[in-house]
Amino acid sequence: QVSKIYNFSFTEENCPVLDQSLENSTMNSRQRTNKIEVSDQKGVSVSCDFQYDLCTVTLAGWHHGISAGLFGTNDNEAGNEWMMPNGSFTDSVKEFTQSWQV
Numbered sequence: 001q002v003s004k005i006y007n008f009s010f011t012e013e014n015c016p017v018l019d020q021s022l023e024n025s026t027m028n029s030r031q032r033t034n035k036i037e038v039s040d041q042k043g044v045s046v047s048c049d050f051q052y053d054l055c056t057v058t059l060a061g062w063h064h065g066i067s068a069g070l071f072g073t074n075d076n077e078a079g080n081e082w083m084m085p086n087g088s089f090t091d092s093v094k095e096f097t098q099s100w101q102v
Helices: 093-099
Strands: 004-005 010-014 027-032 033-038 046-050 054-059
Touching: none
Parallel strands: none
Antiparallel strands: 004 010, 027 033, 033 046, 046 054
16 A cells, blocks of 8 residues: 655555555555554664654664765764765765755
């Protein structure tokens, strides 16, 4: 089942699937009252609690020290949290966020 959530208050059920590859992917999703969670077999999960307007991203332990992005480098080292995709570092919030822009 595919759902669309609008403004954290309205959910549209049984939406058409635009990308057929998602139907056969290794991702799982669960929806409970006021909460939805999407996870994959590699240990990445995104969970949103609509009652508290809060989303969390959780990485399995093997992602420690090998991942980077807007949430930092995931290695418990405060000095390298501002690493950009090209491996260089910046002190500029604008440059950092724009470098990870999709």
